[in-house]
Amino acid sequence: MQSSSAGNRFVPRLLLSPAVATLLLWMLVPLGMTLYFSAIRYNLMSPELTGFVGWANYEFFVTNPAFTDAVLNTLVLLGSTVFITVAFGLAIAMLINDPFPGQSFVRILLISPFFVMPTVNALLWKHMMMNPIYGVLAQVWTFFGLEPVNWLQDLPLFSVILMLSWQWMPFACLIFITSLQSMDREQLEASDLDGATYLQKFRYLYLPHMARAITVVIMIEVIFLLSVFAEIFTTTNGGPGTQSTNLAYLIYNEALVNFDVGSASAGAMFAIILANIVAFFLIRIVGKNLD
Amino acid sequence: MSTTTVKKPVRTGKYTWNGAMITRTVASYGVALLMFFPIFFMILTSFKTELQAIAVPSLWIFEPTLENYTEVQERSDYFSFAWNSVVTSVGSTILGLMIATPAAYSMAFNPTKQTKNILMWMLSTKMMPAVGALIPIYLLCQKLGLLDNVFALIIIFTLMNLPIMVWMLYTNFKEIPSEILEASRMDGATLWEEFRYVLLPLAMGGLASTGLLCLVLSWNEAFWVLNLTSANAGTLASLVASYSSPEGLFWSKLSAVSVLAIAPIVIFGWFSQKQLVQGLTFGAVK
Amino acid sequence: MAFLKLQNVDKYYGKLHAIKGVNLEIENGEFIVFVGPSGCGKSTLLRMIAGLEVINGGELILDGKDITTTPSAQRDLAMVFQSYALYPHMTVEDNMSFALRLAKVDPAEIQEKVEKAAEKLDLTAYLKRTPKMLSGGQRQRVAIGRAIVRSPKVFLFDEPLSNLDAALRGQTRVEIAELHRELGATTVYVTHDQVEAMTLADRVVVLRDGIIEQVGTPLDLYDHPKNRFVSQFIGMPQMNLLPADFLPAVAEGSAEVGIRPEHMKAVGAEGAALSGVVELVESLGNETLIHMKIAGKHQIIVRQYVRTELKIGDTVGVEFDASRVHRFDSEGLAL
């Protein structure tokens, strides 16, 4: 039962206000400036050219041939990584849920990638794992008599997804393990008596039980993956072509390669819109699990 | 409050070994080693010479060399970067907890119709790509004289992590029966005393894991660090950047510096994983 | 003058009128028990007294002072919660002394008070433990101890025993009764347990839908329920109710008559005022409950203190003590 203490709502509001105020500032000030920049001509390399340009920056950003690809890639990246991490995270969490010797050691190994810096993650995979000649993966392929896969060139987006999944699956796993610990033993026993097989238990008991955990994972991953940048920047530079360019990278490209702040700001506005669309659907779909 | 159901004791005896158990154990180790392999390989590489590092097939047995580590230490002052990492991540964690805790308290124990919306709004502020806000923030920092300043990083990290922190704390607080807080009120506790003596100790697990997560995220933050710092405030993320892709062979040196950069937080993460698991329940993920 | 006085007290949850102008006067040292069906507002009323819920109308007067808007911390009341609400991170000792420490009472005095309370509650051996390491009954006693040490003006209890098992509940109930006798403190106690209400209360307050139905001593309510609702609520098994036409001899213009199970007797079927078919016989050792159906649809229970030979399906007669019959009009009011 929740209830307010005697008196008015002043104190709760007061307590809430620092967080709200700072976040509001954090959001509004850059947002305001971004909005402003998006309406003027502003290129760092040519600061002498100024002036209001209306929608020109937006038009320029959207007509960029890479734009559609970037939006699509952003969503594909998001969707696949979330799917992979959740699916494998679930499988692994189920696998190591029951006690066995060295369980906590296994858990330590499993979660380690989560603590690795994204840049290091990207460098590690690019140079030591995915390089088609020296990379460990290439050697494994060769060992099995296969033609080594040319990861970053032939499967750029997938490679990035792989790296991100490697990084985020431990997180998903961690949450799922936690969730599994609270699985009601009596429910499982009841299903034993009801004659459920392992798969049926997974389908009818574990999965619904973990709905909330899955929601949490999806929520957090979406927040981070929507603006993935370091991994792409470090490995594929968005290429080849625009195959692995996402919105964040495209904006980066405008802002820090082309130094076109106006168009980058317009891009940022699109990113915000996209984020809000995703957030809207996310809350629709998974929000009810978050009560 | 429902009655607390008494947990059955878990089976304590030895493991019962049968086919399924063996398969499960072997599979678990297999998956874990696979996941850990890249890190292991990187550590291995950091003890190779540059030429050994690019050998095909990869060398597994070799005479380890420390030259990469000495080179790193010689070339850059690891400890000053590490110190900045510690200061910024710890600083932002503490500051973040200080702001997020009252907010989460207010939302958890005095919910209004807007609470969920505010929460979602907070989370949505995190979805905008940081690059989009770089130039504005850069200009702001410049105007305020906060370029290359650890305080700027602390503030930015704090704001960056605040939504997640509020959310995690909120869900953790919701787990605390409001009766306990009411009891303290009946005992004559002021708001501060209620906070200090009852809520905080009770929420320790949640606070710890929230703090931990925030620490990890801040430690690994690279974008703002690279763009807002130069000579004085750089963290380990910028140290790594100074070793990536120079002209010439650099794999083993990069490995060494990467190992150095992630070691503190990974080891810290290992030690605190229990805490993290306990607190990450996000309002009892159950 | 009354020690604790509720005057026309109102409570709204949004549109829901949870407490509807309640008036109640409680004397100093009295033990008052609130009973009523789930959701009738017992807890709400108690929490309003405690200051945990805002009072939307009316006044609350304690010891001559209007405390309607005083924050709970300053009301000088102590409350024992259903969930105990112990501070899980503090030892028993710290739990009990918390309020005193906040009030900056002299440590020596705190020590003394806690020790005395612990002794009284048989908790001395557990002072250094945290609640996690205690059994349900012990936790319960700590919660009471926490209330006692403060010597508050009024003790408030919200279903304090409902999380204990039957045996422990009986035992703790006796302890509470003793404690109240010893301390003589004014107490308001919420329960939905019959036995607790009957054995602990000086006066019982029966609530329904945010309204007081009847206030009186336990036996008063048992013997003279003001209406059908109270008659059904007090007494276990419930008072048997039959339409007046089954018992024209005693009905006297009522719509329904009520007779408690122990005032009925199963006899031979012939010549009895009522007869029915045995549906279930429950032998509890000391007493036997015979469930039967009258005229195929009215369920009644006869309680007797001797064993019976009756079997399910037997047809039996029922006799009753005419002086113990309750009569209700068509509105349910006792005549």
Next chain:
Amino acid sequence: MAFLKLQNVDKYYGKLHAIKGVNLEIENGEFIVFVGPSGCGKSTLLRMIAGLEVINGGELILDGKDITTTPSAQRDLAMVFQSYALYPHMTVEDNMSFALRLAKVDPAEIQEKVEKAAEKLDLTAYLKRTPKMLSGGQRQRVAIGRAIVRSPKVFLFDEPLSNLDAALRGQTRVEIAELHRELGATTVYVTHDQVEAMTLADRVVVLRDGIIEQVGTPLDLYDHPKNRFVSQFIGMPQMNLLPADFLPAVAEGSAEVGIRPEHMKAVGAEGAALSGVVELVESLGNETLIHMKIAGKHQIIVRQYVRTELKIGDTVGVEFDASRVHRFDSEGLAL
């Protein structure tokens, strides 16, 4: 031959010998209740029957077949758990039909069975709800419904009512009794509630520390406890126990004598066999419990069905029915 037979059944948890060679024969259609103090092994025994715990020794025979190592799914038993263990995300209907669906029973048949069970349990209106939207009692009934639809050979219940409040508990208890009468299914039921054991059981099994202390009908145990332990365990309030020297007249070589509260009577202090001081009087309406202390240290309770005028502190005499006295030797065995 017995329907369900436990032969020398053993259970170890690591070093702990939780069930120590239990032998028990249960007839088809019988209602067996396990009682005993907490931790005595009631649940363990039940779970061994259910196949949820490995049996470490002895045999378990159901309907002539050795099922000692059969997996639970194939034992054809149904169990109702203390926590109900309903599947929280399935509707009532889905909960009840889950086992049948897994067994690939024809949907029409499932439909029919579920509807029948729901009707019997008064759940028809709630079939589409999830457990979260039900009250405790309704959930309880769903748990029972889930067991019924499978028409298993044996029903197992582990403290199925302990999460309900008193009134609901009484009501559900009666429902279970009726259900058993209707279905006639063999039932094993664990509880630590006196009343449930007394009213539901055909035979009660009293366990202590993994050993069966006594098996018998409820009244058998009430009237003829085999030892001190059983005498204290059955009956509420407990049987009064006094050292033999207080009552030399009836002691007859025993070490202790026991008399149930209702077999004692409070009388004038003079000339009575025993006398004591009243410590507490509890008036429950139909009965009155007089707590008194004999010789300043032995607590006894007298139960009477008339009101009393006695006050705390009064000195009273106690009379008792000599034919109802239980005698125990120094080992605690009944003489």
Next chain:
Amino acid sequence: ADTELVVATLNNGHMIEMQKHTEVFEKANPGITVKWVTLEESVLRSRVTTDIATKGGQFDIMTIGMYETPIWGKKGWLAPLVTSEAYDADDIFPAIRNGLSHEGKMYAAPFYGESSMVMYRKDLTDKAGISLPDKPTWSDMEQAVAAMHSPDDGVYGICLRGKPGWGDNMAFLSTLANTYGAQWFDMNWKPQLDSPEWEAAVTFYVDLMKKYGPPGSASNSFNEILALINEGKCGAWIDATIAASFVSDPSQSKVADKIAFAQAPVQKTARGANWLWAWALAVPASSTKVAEATKFIEWATSKDYIKLIGETNGYGKVPTGSRASTYNIPEFKAAASFADAELKAIFSANPDDSTFNKNPYTGVQFAAIPEFQAIGTAVGQQMAAALSGDKTVKEALAAAQVAADREMRRAGYY
């Protein structure tokens, strides 16, 4: 108090050495301390550009290239470099010095310079019984490459840059296009990427790489290829002359003694066949420590510095390509087998006349206009797509043309 100079620089080997020798400078100039910010190229470029454009003032000395210097000098963002007599600025290669100047004023001093040339495995050509002329044509090149190509032995005929970026694949591709007679812009600043010359050049490049290149070329740039060649996996490589010092260093390279050098291949014209680049040190106009910063730059780009490195690390490791005098040092000549080839390459590059037809821009492998970064990057992406087979050459060039046209139009050139 001490004057603190913050130097933003690259993490390349020569700069690391400079960083290691900071103490020498500090000792010689009491009262000045030097702090380093070392970054990889792309990060460095965005950092210094943001800083200088917003007048952030975080750096006193920046490491920039021949692309930025004239542009920034023109905008007045850089302090003109006024050097002392002893510094001997005239010793600097004129082409490089011009590239680092605007309207005659020098804005940055070259730390080291480079051009491009061919490095190839002499042992393999010998084995195949062919020899590569000192100034080969692309046809000669293809022939040699085909002869060396032997993937079963782990040797790929040729390794060339493929990783997108104006400083990565486009640096090489521009030179290739130049000798095929192509150019970035016509005299009206119209991008020329849809010209047949570009198509011919890129088609040749893609075919060559498909036939004789290693897998993963689309993500290879200098470093990746260096690793390949040092492992003996490439027959030939055309890249910066600076690479010569790496591939011929036995501590890094397995094939150090098997490498030979040749001038960058030519086709239709010799103009712009090899590029010209220098990493240079400059002082932002906003710096308050111009005098001290200049002192440092003088030290770091001086003859003495080269001597210092030569004496401490060996003459094989001195920064090259900036001063003519370096190539007169006998120790250097002895230590650097590539010295002659490098010198020749640098001398043959002329940023002001780099294409077959006339063009309006300065730069061999780039056009020194602010818009070029964006264009180069976008085009580079398309070229990578063509290389990876994701697009045909025609499609890629068409897309590149569109991208370039967009930028030029936006910038108001027409």
